[in-house]
Amino acid sequence: MDILHSIFAAPFIDMYSAPDFLLQVLWEGFVSGTLYALLALGFVLIFKASGVFNFAQGIMVVFAALTLVGLHSLGMPAYVALALTIGVMGLLALGVERFIMRKLVNQPDIILFMATIGLTYFLIGLGEFVFGGEPQKMIASELGLPSGSIDFTVGRGVVILEYADIAAAVVAALLVFSLGFFFSKTRIGRALRAVADDHQAALSVGISLNQIWAIVWFASGIVALATGIMWGAKSDVSFALQIIALKALPVLVLGGFTSIPGAIVGGLIIGFGEKIFEIYWGGLMGGGVESWFAYVIALIFLLFRPQGLFGEKIIDRI
Amino acid sequence: MKKLLAIGTAAACLGAVLATSAPAVAEDTFYIPSLSYRTGPFAGGGIPNANGFADYFNMLNERDGGIGGVKVVVEECETGYNSKKGVECYEATKGKGALVYNPLSTGITLQLVPKAPVDKIPVFSSGYGLSATAVGEKFPWGFNYPSTYWSQLTSILKYIDSKGGLKGKKIGYLYLDVGYGKEPIPLLDVLSKKLGFSVTKYPVGVKEMQAQSSHWLKVRKDRPDWIINWGWGAMNSTAVKEAAKIRFPLDRFIGNWWSGTHADLRTVGATGKGYMAANFSGIGASYPALQDVLKYVVNKGKSQVKSKDLVGDVIYNRGVFQAVIIAEAIRSAQKTTGKKVINAEDLRGGFETFDLSEARLKEIGLEGFTQPIKASCKDHEGGGGIYMQQWDGKDWKRVSDMISPMTDIVRPMLEKAAAKYIADKPGWKTQTCK
Numbered sequence: 080m081d082i083l084h085s086i087f088a089a090p091f092i093d094m095y096s097a098p099d100f101l102l103q104v105l106w107e108g109f110v111s112g113t114l115y116a117l118l119a120l121g122f123v124l125i126f127k128a129s130g131v132f133n134f135a136q137g138i139m140v141v142f143a144a145l146t147l148v149g150l151h152s153l154g155m156p157a158y159v160a161l162a163l164t165i166g167v168m169g170l171l172a173l174g175v176e177r178f179i180m181r182k183l184v185n186q187p188d189i190i191l192f193m194a195t196i197g198l199t200y201f202l203i204g205l206g207e208f209v210f211g212g213e214p215q216k217m218i219a220s221e222l223g224l225p226s227g228s229i230d231f232t233v234g235r236g237v238v239i240l241e242y243a244d245i246a247a248a249v250v251a252a253l254l255v256f257s258l259g260f261f262f263s264k265t266r267i268g269r270a271l272r273a274v275a276d277d278h279q280a281a282l283s284v285g286i287s288l289n290q291i292w293a294i295v296w297f298a299s300g301i302v303a304l305a306t307g308i309m310w311g312a313k314s315d316v317s318f319a320l321q322i323i324a325l326k327a328l329p330v331l332v333l334g335g336f337t338s339i340p341g342a343i344v345g346g347l348i349i350g351f352g353e354k355i356f357e358i359y360w361g362g363l364m365g366g367g368v369e370s371w372f373a374y375v376i377a378l379i380f381l382l383f384r385p386q387g388l389f390g391e392k393i394i395d396r397i
Numbered sequence: 398m399k400k401l402l403a404i405g406t407a408a409a410c411l412g413a414v415l416a417t418s419a420p421a422v423a424e425d426t427f428y429i430p431s432l433s434y435r436t437g438p439f440a441g442g443g444i445p446n447a448n449g450f451a452d453y454f455n456m457l458n459e460r461d462g463g464i465g466g467v468k469v470v471v472e473e474c475e476t477g478y479n480s481k482k483g484v485e486c487y488e489a490t491k492g493k494g495a496l497v498y499n500p501l502s503t504g505i506t507l508q509l510v511p512k513a514p515v516d517k518i519p520v521f522s523s524g525y526g527l528s529a530t531a532v533g534e535k536f537p538w539g540f541n542y543p544s545t546y547w548s549q550l551t552s553i554l555k556y557i558d559s560k561g562g563l564k565g566k567k568i569g570y571l572y573l574d575v576g577y578g579k580e581p582i583p584l585l586d587v588l589s590k591k592l593g594f595s596v597t598k599y600p601v602g603v604k605e606m607q608a609q610s611s612h613w614l615k616v617r618k619d620r621p622d623w624i625i626n627w628g629w630g631a632m633n634s635t636a637v638k639e640a641a642k643i644r645f646p647l648d649r650f651i652g653n654w655w656s657g658t659h660a661d662l663r664t665v666g667a668t669g670k671g672y673m674a675a676n677f678s679g680i681g682a683s684y685p686a687l688q689d690v691l692k693y694v695v696n697k698g699k700s701q702v703k704s705k706d707l708v709g710d711v712i713y714n715r716g717v718f719q720a721v722i723i724a725e726a727i728r729s730a731q732k733t734t735g736k737k738v739i740n741a742e743d744l745r746g747g748f749e750t751f752d753l754s755e756a757r758l759k760e761i762g763l764e765g766f767t768q769p770i771k772a773s774c775k776d777h778e779g780g781g782g783i784y785m786q787q788w789d790g791k792d793w794k795r796v797s798d799m800i801s802p803m804t805d806i807v808r809p810m811l812e813k814a815a816a817k818y819i820a821d822k823p824g825w826k827t828q829t830c831k
Contacts, residue, residue, distance in 0.1 A: 097618075100614075100617070100618060103614065103617070104614055107610045107611070107614055110610070111608065111610060203436070207435075207436050207440075211444070211703065212435050212436050212437070212440030212441070212443070212444055213440065213441055213444055213660060213703070214441040214631065214634065214660055214661070214664050215664065216663065216664040216666065217664075228642075239642065239643070239644075241642060310607060310608075313607065313608075313635065313638065314606075314607040314631055314634055314635040314638065314664075315441075315631055315634045315635075315661075315664035315665075316664075317438065317440070317441055317630075317631050318436065318437055318438055318440060319438035319439075319606055319607055319630055319631035320607060320631075321438070322438060322603060322604055322606065322607070323604075323607055323608065325604050326604065326608065353611065354610070354611055354614065357611040357614075357615070358611065358614050358615060358618065361611075361615070366598065366599065366600060366615070367574060367600040367602065369602075369605060369611045370574075370602040370604055370605060
């Protein structure tokens with residue numbers, strides 16, 4: 080009887096009796112969700128263009144953030160360092176297209192996947208060689224990211240909204256929606272979809288695979304930079320940020336590997352879901368459920384909707 | 398021709414790599430492998446520790462011509478704080494005449510503890526690893542001077558007790574959810590019942606190290622009176638930022654001795670002002686021994702530190718301290734055996750006979766750096782205490798005297814844990830101590 084009460088009554092009583100805390104949980108879920116969506120977007124863009132799961136997305140986050148901080152430490156103003164970092168990510172995109180993707184056209188997906196593993200270790204080595212392994216401080220205030228918080232009184236408690244979290248959510252949302260718009264409403268976006276469907280068919284109608292891949296890897300690099308800045312400000316800039324990319328996996332399964340709206344909705348579902356479940360039901364299982372909760376949700380979706388919420392259902396003729 | 402050139406170039410590169418990465422181990426040197434991690438998520442702590450460890454031995458080589466006239470060769474092997482890689486490093490280096498292993502990882506230590514008596518090479522896990530190895534009778538080859546995790550935990554609890562009492566208090570235990578973070582939990586559970594406080598645990602998975610908002614929402618919900626942090630790497634800076642965000646009083650948030658480093662708190666800055674942490678070695682480079690490290694090693698470009706300002710950082714000094722204990726054990730073994738060049742088995746004896754007294758600390762230029770350690774056959778941790786340090790927004794400052802552990806409680810529990818560890822290991826060799 081106690082267990083039934085703990086599952087079906089106590090959490091809702093908690094929510095009702097402490098609305099300020101519930102709002103705080105929802106806010107934290109929203110912030111996490113938008114950041115997860117941003118992470119997932121980096122994977123989705125590359126998957127759409129080449130059908131490959133980009134194993135290097137996590138290290139691209141680290142590499143972009145370290146480049147930004149490293150350039151600033153050389154004495155460059157923050158915005159110059161930011162512009163140069165965007166340039167470096169552009170060069171990386173061109174390099175990936177020229178030396179990896181172009182050479183692997185029409186190769187099986189697993190070969191492309193292996194290539195991104197190789198790229199990961201190349202970037203780890205390069206990053207450690209150039210920047211070292213020590214954690215660095217993200218130049219959040221230099222980039223104009225606000226500090227401090229707004230406190231709202233709700234009931235008998237307060238809801239704390241950090242300006243940095245608000246900025247992270249706004250930047251993430253803007254980036255997600257603008258990239259979503261770019262890749263769904265523009266000529267390049269349509270070309271991207273054509274490339275995703277069939278490389279050879281896209282080539283036959285005059286779409287430049289090389290150009291599309293470079294653009295997509297560059298966009299993914301920008302997303303990695305934004306993720307590195309936002310997450311680096313919450314913690315520090317170190318190679319540990321690479322692990323953060325794993326948080327995107329259940330989001331991708333949930334939202335679909337090929338859907339930008341899926342990345343947004345999936346990110347928000349996982350963000351809200353893991354926070355609410357951890358806080359109100361996690362204690363029943365000894366806590367720490369956040370680390371697997373998202374994967375369970377993803378697994379359930381896989382069973383009933385393998386293509387994800389918004390993924391394309393692909394039917395192959397045999 | 399092109400192919401031949403490529404093969405030649407590759408062979409030359411391989412040769413160059415081998416030549417630089419494997420120092421020649423002469424018979425009249427002490428070969429000490431350093432299982433370090435300069436890469437990966439935990440490099441922030443691994444780098445300064447490895448630097449301090451190597452620099453102290455290099456200083457002895459440069460200034461004194463080694464230890465008792467025998468030079469020390471420190472060879473690093475990169476583990477990435479990964480137990481599997483750590484064991485690979487061990488297997489790759491033990492045949493070169495390794496004198497002792499300092500794995501700098503509880504996970505790796507747990508793998509090496511059973512290997513030590515077989516290979517007859519001491520495992521020195523200084524302030525980490527398996528706490529039960531402090532029981533010398535049961536673990537002749539394991540040492541964790543100057544203190545174990547269990548002793549440290551009781552010292553932290555004593556500190557909390559001195560600031561308003563423990564009884565009836567709610568203590569939060571935030572920990573990295575790996576072997577290291579789980580190590581003191583059995584003791585914490587027993588002590589909570591014995592001393593009358595409650596414990597709420599907050600495990601932080603490696604994936605969540607930099608995404609701790611859920612953990613801190615739970616802290617806000619549970620409202621513990623104090624939080625003890627058993628974190629490592631990026632987990633620490635994130636935890637301090639999240640604690641500040643929910644306005645948890647930082648002077649009631651206490652890290653263990655691996656959770657209070659300069660690398661972690663420099664990235665937090667003024668936000669972390671007030672955060673507390675345990676420590677057992679000195680802060681700063683004002684000690685004569687560290688001045689010698691600067692003079693003979695760092696200033697001559699023979700160190701891997703990026704800047705000489707990093708000499709004296711908490712974890713750099715921790716690495717120095719590990720090297721100091723090994724050096725003292727070597728000296729003691731040389732004295733006991735009468736041999737200039739000792740082997741690993743001789744060093745095991747040295748680890749049970751060295752005496753790092755106050756006079757000796759002064760003699761080696763480390764007066765006040767730590768509290769004295771008198772090694773023994775029975776007690777492989779030295780019963781060391783800790784002091785508390787506090788982050789002032791820019792630097793760590795010592796804010797307490799040495800706090801001794803609750804030895805009367807810890808020792809019987811260590812003995813019980815040691816007996817339990819060896820119970821299912823037939824053929825495990827113990828020793829009898831006088």
